[in-house]
Amino acid sequence: MKSKRVLFFSAEVGAGHNRAAFALQQALAREDSTIQSHVVDSYRVAGSALGKVVADGYIQLVKILPYVYSYMYARGENSFGQAALYKFIIKSFSQNVRQYIREFNPDCVVCTHPFSCAVTSYLKADLRVPLVGVITDFHAHRFWIYRNIDYYLVGGRDIQSRLIARGIPASRVIPCGIPVDPHFASPPDQEEIRRRYGLDPCLPTVLVMGGGFGLVPVEKIVRSLKKSAHPLQILVVSGNNGRLQKSLSAYCKRLSRISPELSRRIRVFGYVDNIWEFMHASDFLISKPGGLTSAEALASCLPMIMVKPLPGQEERNSEYLSRKKLAVPVWDEGKAYRVIDFFLEHPQRLEKMKQRISEAGRPDSAGDAVASVLMPLLGMGKPVPLSS
Numbered sequence: 001m002k003s004k005r006v007l008f009f010s011a012e013v014g015a016g017h018n019r020a021a022f023a024l025q026q027a028l029a030r031e032d033s034t035i036q037s038h039v040v041d042s043y044r045v046a047g048s049a050l051g052k053v054v055a056d057g058y059i060q061l062v063k064i065l066p067y068v069y070s071y072m073y074a075r076g077e078n079s080f081g082q083a084a085l086y087k088f089i090i091k092s093f094s095q096n097v098r099q100y101i102r103e104f105n106p107d108c109v110v111c112t113h114p115f116s117c118a119v120t121s122y123l124k125a126d127l128r129v130p131l132v133g134v135i136t137d138f139h140a141h142r143f144w145i146y147r148n149i150d151y152y153l154v155g156g157r158d159i160q161s162r163l164i165a166r167g168i169p170a171s172r173v174i175p176c177g178i179p180v181d182p183h184f185a186s187p188p189d190q191e192e193i194r195r196r197y198g199l200d201p202c203l204p205t206v207l208v209m210g211g212g213f214g215l216v217p218v219e220k221i222v223r224s225l226k227k228s229a230h231p232l233q234i235l236v237v238s239g240n241n242g243r244l245q246k247s248l249s250a251y252c253k254r255l256s257r258i259s260p261e262l263s264r265r266i267r268v269f270g271y272v273d274n275i276w277e278f279m280h281a282s283d284f285l286i287s288k289p290g291g292l293t294s295a296e297a298l299a300s301c302l303p304m305i306m307v308k309p310l311p312g313q314e315e316r317n318s319e320y321l322s323r324k325k326l327a328v329p330v331w332d333e334g335k336a337y338r339v340i341d342f343f344l345e346h347p348q349r350l351e352k353m354k355q356r357i358s359e360a361g362r363p364d365s366a367g368d369a370v371a372s373v374l375m376p377l378l379g380m381g382k383p384v385p386l387s388s
Contacts, residue, residue, distance in 0.1 A: 004035045004378045007106035009042040009097075009116030015239070016292035020112045020136045023179040027366035028374060030182060035378070038104065042116035045100045046093035073141065073312035090118045098123050108377050112136055114143040121146035130377045134369075135159060136178055137291035139316035142166070150377070153179065153369045155295065156360070158320070176369045177362025178295035183276045185364040187300070193281040197267055199233050204344060207235045207282035207302075209293065216288050216308045218244055219251065221333050226262065228337040230344050233265040235278055245270045276300065284343075286336050289317040289327065298326065298361035303343065303353055307333040325353065326360055 006028060008021040021039045028035055097119045101109065109127075111117040112134045120131050125148075133149040140159050144152075145166045152168065154160050155178045163173045191201040199205060206225060210216035218236060225232055238245040248268045256263035272278065279285065279300035287293050289306040294317055297304045304327040309318040321327035330336045343350040362368070375381035 004032075004108075004380065005104065005106045006035060006037040006374065006378070007101065007104050007109045008037060008039040009045070009109060009111045009113065009120065010039055011043055011113035011115060012041050013043075013113070014290065016136050016290050017112045019181070019292045020134050020179045021110070023181045023366040024110060024112075024134070024369060024374070027179070027182050027370040030367070031370050031375060032380060040100070042097065042111070042113060042119065046096050046115075046119065090115075090122050094119050094122055098126065101127055101129065107379075108132065108374060110134060110374070111149075114141065117144055117146055117149055121148035124148035132373060132377070134179060137313045137317055138178075138294070138320040139313060140166075141313065151373050153373065155291075155362075174369070174373055176372060177299075177365030178291055179366040179369055180292065180296050180299045180363065181276055182364070182366050183274070184279075184296065184299040185367060187280050187363075188277060190280055193277050197235070197281065199235075199267070199281065200265075203231055203233045203265070204284070204340070205233050205235065205282045206340065207237070207278055207285045207287075209237045209239075209285065209287040210290075210308065217333055219248055221286055221307070221336060222248065222251070222266065224334040225337050225340075229341050231265070232337075232340070234267070235282060236266065236268045237272055237275070237278060238268065238270055240271050242270065284340050286333075289314050289321060291317055294321060294327065295362070295365070298357055299363040299365070301354055301358045301361055303327070303350065303357065305330055305336045305339050307336060324356070324360065326357055 008025060010017045010021040012018060018039065025037050025039055028037055106129060108130045109120055110132045111120055117133045124131060130150045131148065132151045132153065133144060134153045135144050135155065138155050138159060140162050145163060145168065147167065150172065152163055152173045154163065154173055154175055156175050160173045160175045164170050194201045194205065208218055208221050210218065218238065222234060222236060225234055236248055238248065245268060252263050252266050252268060275296060279296060279302050282302060285297050285302050285304045286307060287304060288308045288310065291313065294304065306318050306321065306327050306329045309315045318329050322329050328339050330339060371381070
C-alpha cells in the first residue's frame, strides 16, 4: 500500500512560517509514522534567487523604511491594483511550483505562507490536490485568502470570523490555534529545567528573545533589567545572530568583574531547538510579537512584554494581544523592567493575566490540526471536534 505524502510549502522570511510547518510535520509523524512529508521554501521552488531577494528585501525594508512597509501592508488590504500586481507575480512564478508538486506527488499540500497559498490556489484546477492554508498570525491579510484553499487553520474565533466575512465558508475555517511544537502540550517541570540551566529555582526568570535579525535591541533590554527593584535571572536566546551572542557574552564577562552575582544570573544562548523548555523555565517573556512566538508564549502560559513589533502583521498581533489583555506592549524597551516590577508587586493582577493566557493558549494546536483536518484529508480518520 502506497504511503501517504504531505508537502509543506513554507518560506524563510522570518522563522515563524517554518516553525508552524515543522510543528505540523512532527504532529503528523506522531499520529502515523508511515506518512511521508517534506518542508520546502516555496520562494526557492518558484525561482532559485526569488527566496533570497524576497527575504533580504523584506528585512531591509522593515529596517530602513518601516513606514513604507506599513503603508504597503495597509494598502494591500483593500487595493485591487496591488492585488492585480500580486496575481501577475504569482502567475509568472507558478510553473516551477507546478512541476515540483507533480514530482513529489503529494496527497495534500499545506501552505504556511501567503505566497504559497496564492500559487497553489492559482494551480488548484490543474493539480487536483487538497490544499490547506495555515495563517501564522492573529490577523489575516487579504493576501492569505483564496477561495480555492480547501481548509484554513487559524489562531481563533476572531480570525475565523474575518475569513468568513471575506467569503470563506465557516466549515472550511478551523480555529485550532496557530500550530506550535507538540512538546508544548507536555510541559516539563519548571524547577528541574531551571536547575539544568544553572538557575535559581526560586528567582523570577525573564526570557529575552527577538535578536535573530538584529531588529530588537536585546542588549539594551538585558542591561536595563538591572534597574529592576527585584533580583531577576535572565535567559537570552539570540537565534542565528552570532554577533549579538558574542556581544552579550562579552558584556557578561565584563559584568563578572564588577558584580559576579549579577553576571551569574544571565545565561546567553544562540539558536535553540527546544524553545518550549526556555519558555516553561521563565516567568516573563520580552520579545517582539511574531505570530509563532506569541502562540508559543500563550501555549506556555507565559506573560509577554511586547517590544519593537514589525510593521504590518506584528503590529496587528500586538493590537490583538493588547485588546485581549494577553500581553503588554512597551514602546520604550529600556523600561520593560517596570512591567515586571508591577506584576511582581501585584501578584493578583499577574494571576488574572495568566488565567486569561491559559484560556487562550492552545498547546496541542498542531495535534488538533492533524486530527481534525490533515488525517481526514488523507483518508486516515474522521474529523475530531475541537473544544471551543
